[in-house]
Amino acid sequence: MFSLLFLATVVALCVTDAQPNEENALQDMQKKVNDLWLSLLYPQLYEDIVASNRTAYASCLVKPSPKVGADKPQVTGHVLFRQAYPNGKLEAIFNLDGFPAGANLSGRAIHIHQYGDLSDGCDSAGGHYNPFKENHPRHPGDFGNFYSKEGKIKKYKANLVATLFGPYSIIGRSVVIHEQEDDLGKGNNKASLENGNAGKRLACCVVGTGTKNLWERQFPEVKEKRKKMRISFCMLSRVTKMP
Ligand SMILES: [Cu+2]
Numbered sequence: 544m545f546s547l548l549f550l551a552t553v554v555a556l557c558v559t560d561a562q563p564n565e566e567n568a569l570q571d572m573q574k575k576v577n578d579l580w581l582s583l584l585y586p587q588l589y590e591d592i593v594a595s596n597r598t599a600y601a602s603c604l605v606k607p608s609p610k611v612g613a614d615k616p617q618v619t620g621h622v623l624f625r626q627a628y629p630n631g632k633l634e635a636i637f638n639l640d641g642f643p644a645g646a647n648l649s650g651r652a653i654h655i656h657q658y659g660d661l662s663d664g665c666d667s668a669g670g671h672y673n674p675f676k677e678n679h680p681r682h683p684g685d686f687g688n689f690y691s692k693e694g695k696i697k698k699y700k701a702n703l704v705a706t707l708f709g710p711y712s713i714i715g716r717s718v719v720i721h722e723q724e725d726d727l728g729k730g731n732n733k734a735s736l737e738n739g740n741a742g743k744r745l746a747c748c749v750v751g752t753g754t755k756n757l758w759e760r761q762f763p764e765v766k767e768k769r770k771k772m773r774i775s776f777c778m779l780s781r782v783t784k785m786p
């Protein structure tokens with residue numbers, strides 16, 4: 544199987560010097576190579592992607608870490624992913640509940656961690672998923688800080704670096720929700736460059752392939768919130784521009 548993949552890749556590389564008028568043929572060839580890789584390595588995922596208009600979906604059912612005491616927030620919910628195949632950027636919906644009610648001025652870090660092993664709660668998920676041996680916060684699953692409102696986090700993010708496709712796919716890895724804010728590598732210590740000093744792992748889940756159903760159910764809500772925020776921002780900037 545790998546010799547076939549190698550051959551297909553070599554064929555694709557041979558045509559990378561193509562002239563502009565051969566661009567369509569080149570794109571077609573790249574698409575075929577991508578299809579071949581995916582259909583051979585992940586046949587079920589490939590079938591799902593083709594069946595859902597060449598868009599991949601993944602979902603992660605968040606549960607509190609059993610190692611977190613009852614005095615800490617018991618976080619539940621979903622992290623959902625969508626990505627157009629083969630060149631689309633990853634989008635995500637973070638829909639979480641169980642944070643303390645009331646305004647929370649401090650953020651909570653969310654990351655992709657290396658392993659999908661939750662046998663010892665979220666602690667067995669390993670460190671940050673770091674395929675390119677970079678410092679934090681340049682790991683593909685460093686999603687930054689999230690702020691809860693009335694105990695909930697509802698957030699849509701687009702243009703993420705992590706991917707559902709290829710050798711660096713996050714499928715089978717875990718999402719971890721932390722107790723504290725991510726210092727984004729500015730903490731002046733070793734841990735800051737590894738994990739952002741984000742503290743305890745409150746909750747986590749393993750990313751698995753999914754259908755469009757959950758995404759389509761939850762997306763209108765986060766999209767509506769985004770639209771409202773954009774309108775308020777536009778109104779505010781108009782007010783501040785007034786003489
Ligand atoms: Cu983390």
Ligand SMILES: [Zn+2]
Pocket residue numbers: 654671678679680681682684685737738739
């Ligand atoms: Zn990181």
